Amino acid sequence: MALDKESGYRKNFLLIVTFIVLISILFILSLFLAFNFSKKYIENEFVSEKVNVLEQTIKPYNDFFQIKMPQVSYYSGYLDSASASRFADTTTLKYPFVSKITFYDSEVKNMPVKDGVNSKSFGFGPKNIYQFGKNVSADSIKIYSEENRKSFDVNSDFNPMALQLLSYIGRLDTAKVPGQEELFTNFSVVASNKITYLNIPSFEELKVYKEMLHKKLPQSPVYKLGMFVFQLDPSKIKIINTKPSLFQSIQVQALTYDPINISDENMTTEIALPNAFSNFKLYFISSKDHIKKEIFIYFLPIAMVLLLVYGVLLLIAFLIFRNLNINSKMFKLQYDFVNNLTHEFKTPVSVIKIAGNNIKSATSLSERELGLYGKILDEEADKLNGLMNKLLAFTQIENKAIxxxxxxxxxxxxxxxxxxxxxxxxxxxxxxxxxxxxxxxxxxxxxxxxxxxxxxxxxxxxxxxxxxxxxxxxxxxxxxxxxxxxxxxxxxxxxxxxxxxxxxxxxxxxxxxxxxxxxxxxxxxxxxxxxxxxxxxxxxxxxxxxxxxxxxxxx
CATH class of the missing domain: 3.30.565.10 (Histidine kinase-like ATPase, C-terminal domain)
Structure with missing residues (x-):
């Protein structure tokens, strides 16, 4: 019986060992899968996070394009050189990527102009041209005037913008007020590293322009209309690295840039810049060791959670094992207790039975024999009584019953x-x-x-x-x-x-x-x-x- 029980306990212990082996294999497999997940996640983030970097990097440019440039229209066409200079100073100061600003102080006339664009009785040409910027010296700010017309270039930025104005006026529907998006699109030209912006006249002025295009008006009106050309320098764009833990280096490079030496030790990705910077891109570089470090930083909390779960399972296995071990020992102790208690009871009972049989079978007993048998019976009864009293007292004390x-x-x-x-x-x-x-x-x-x-x-x-x-x-x-x-x-x-x-x-x-x-x-x-x-x-x-x-x- 004892051997069968011990065999059962051994089987239970084997189940515990099997359980520990299985959860250990599961733990190792989970770590492997968690690491691969972390690796894929970081690698995907390396590719996708570049969009956030681009958004933050070009945010000043979008602010310049959508807010700062349209401020020119607040002047309603009446910009002079002083106003243009103040506007240029604040622009180049706030937006370092604007390297130079050319201001065309122009007029729209109901007669032909010497320099500019003429169509029938409509003429549009510059009176003065100024340039502003950090690298522009004081004596070279004014580069054109009606008295000094040599520096005017027909193929310059002015004539294309003037032709776009003529085209828009020619197809203008004077019965419907144009929207801001339509006006902004037709009064600006975005080229590589350059934006040309013409001050947007009022709708009433646009209707007069359309009349001037077709006939000579009695009053021969003249309208001032300023134009700006913003030269942009992509190298001055401030790169906002929103994820320095991923990207070690971010550079502005030409769209055609392709490094000759591409090291296997680096990871790279790129994204094109929009609008006037469309010929350039953001080029991202990180060493693989740097990426591995980020993978481990992401993987570590997952591994700690898995380790905690594994530790809890091991603790459960240990507690089960300890309980089985205690039960096994308790079984052995109780088994020995029953055997020993049986032996302790059996010995005096056997002696009492032998003495009783001898007394019963004897035809006559001497006083000496009677005394001997009486002593034996008394001693063995005391042993039984003492053993019973000890068990009873132990139980009572343990249960606090006395x-x-x-x-x-x-x-x-x-x-x-x-x-x-x-x-x-x-x-x-x-x-x-x-x-x-x-x-x-x-x-x-x-x-x-x-x-x-x-x-x-x-x-x-x-x-x-x-x-x-x-x-x-x-x-x-x-x-x-x-x-x-x-x-x-x-x-x-x-x-x-x-x-x-x-x-x-x-x-x-x-x-x-x-x-x-x-x-x-x-x-x-x-x-x-x-x-x-x-x-x-x-x-x-x-x-x-x-x-x-x-x-x-x-x-």
């Missing part, structure tokens, strides 16, 4: 009584004692006697024939009673000291071969705890053992 019957006890008389009973039982048992600091104390003499008897019996049982010695010390120290039971027995191994007070635990040695229930020291510990005390043990193999009991002093 109360202390407190009486005043004379310590010397109490110890001498214990010594006398044990030396009568074991004449070869050498017992001594000492008392210091007190004479009497309040306790339950029955429970105290059980405690002393168990420790004395153990001292005798686990000592060699020539060393059956026990010294009992009782002292009052710092307000508590300290009892020491010191023997010269075989001693207890240090690995066993933590187990000797457990129920059903028996040390495997030659002195336990005849059977032991394994309740003696557990009973002592329960007794001491019940009396609100503490019991400890010190022992050396081959030298002896000392049990120390500390109890509260009640007088």
């Amino acid at each position: 109360k202390l019957n407190e009486e005043e006890v004379n310590i010397r008389d109490f110890i001498e009584s214990t010594i006398e009973s044990h030396t009568l039982k074991h004449p070869d048992f050498n017992m001594t004692y000492e008392v210091a600091g007190f004479k009497t104390f309040i306790t339950d003499p029955v429970l105290m006697g059980s405690l002393f008897d168990n420790l004395a019996e153990n001292a005798y049982k686990y000592s060699k024939p020539d060393k059956k010695i026990l010294h009992i010390s009782a002292k009052l120290i710092k307000g508590v009673l300290v009892f020491r039971f010191t023997d010269k027995g075989i001693g207890i191994q240090s690995s066993e000291l933590n187990n000797i007070f457990k129920k059903f635990f028996r040390i495997q040695n030659e002195y336990n071969q005849m059977g032991s229930v394994g309740l003696g020291l557990a009973f002592c510990k329960e007794l001491v705890n019940f009396m609100q005390g503490e019991i400890t043990v010190k022992s050396r193999v081959g030298t002896g053992t000392e049990f120390k009991i500390v109890l509260p002093y009640n007088k």
Whole structure:
């Protein structure tokens, strides 16, 4: 039966080992998948995050194009060189990528102009041309005037914009007010690194322009109309790296840029710049080691969560294993307990039965025989009674079903009584004692006697024939009673000291071969705890053992 049970426990332990192996494999597989997921995520983010970088980088350009440039129209066409200079200064200061601004102080006339564009009775040409910028010297700001017309170039930015104006006026529907988007589209030209912007006239002026295109008006009106040409420098764009943990380097390069030496140690990606910078791109470079570091930073929290789950599963496996191990040990202890208890009961029962049969079968018994059989029956009955009382008392104490019957006890008389009973039982048992600091104390003499008897019996049982010695010390120290039971027995191994007070635990040695229930020291510990005390043990193999009991002093 025991072997079958142990085999069952071994099978359970094998299941635990299998469980640990499986969760370990699952943990390793999960780490592998998590790392691959992190790698894919970071690599995809390396490609997709460039859009955010582009949006943040060109945000100043969009602000310039959509807000700053249209501010020209606030002047309603009446810009002079001073106004244009102030506008240019604020623009180049706020937007460093605007390298130079050319301002055409122009007029729309109902007659042909010398420089510019003429169509029938419509003429559009510059009066003065100015250039502004950080690298423009003071003496070269004004580059054209009606008095000095040599620097005017027919193929310059002015004529294409003037032709676009003529084309728009020619197809203008004067019955419908044009929208802002339509006006902005027709009064601006976006080229590579350059934006030309013509001040947008009012709708009423546009209708007059259309009339001037077809006929000579009586009043021969003249309208001022300014035009700006913004030269842009892509190298001055401020790059906003929204993800420095991903992108080590971001450069503005020509769209056709393709590095000759492409290292396998780097990752690259690119995205084209919009609008006037369409011939350029943002070029992203990061070393693979840098990307790996970011992958591990992303992977680490996932790995920690997986490790935590794995740790919890291991803890569960350990607790199950420990529970199975405890159950296995408890089964063995209980099995030994039943066997030993059966042996303890069987021996006196057998002796009583033999004595009873002898008495029953004898025709006559002498007084000597009657006394002998009576003594045998009395001794064996005492053994059974003592064993039953110990089991009953242990259960009652453990369940706190009894109360202390407190009486005043004379310590010397109490110890001498214990010594006398044990030396009568074991004449070869050498017992001594000492008392210091007190004479009497309040306790339950029955429970105290059980405690002393168990420790004395153990001292005798686990000592060699020539060393059956026990010294009992009782002292009052710092307000508590300290009892020491010191023997010269075989001693207890240090690995066993933590187990000797457990129920059903028996040390495997030659002195336990005849059977032991394994309740003696557990009973002592329960007794001491019940009396609100503490019991400890010190022992050396081959030298002896000392049990120390500390109890509260009640007088």
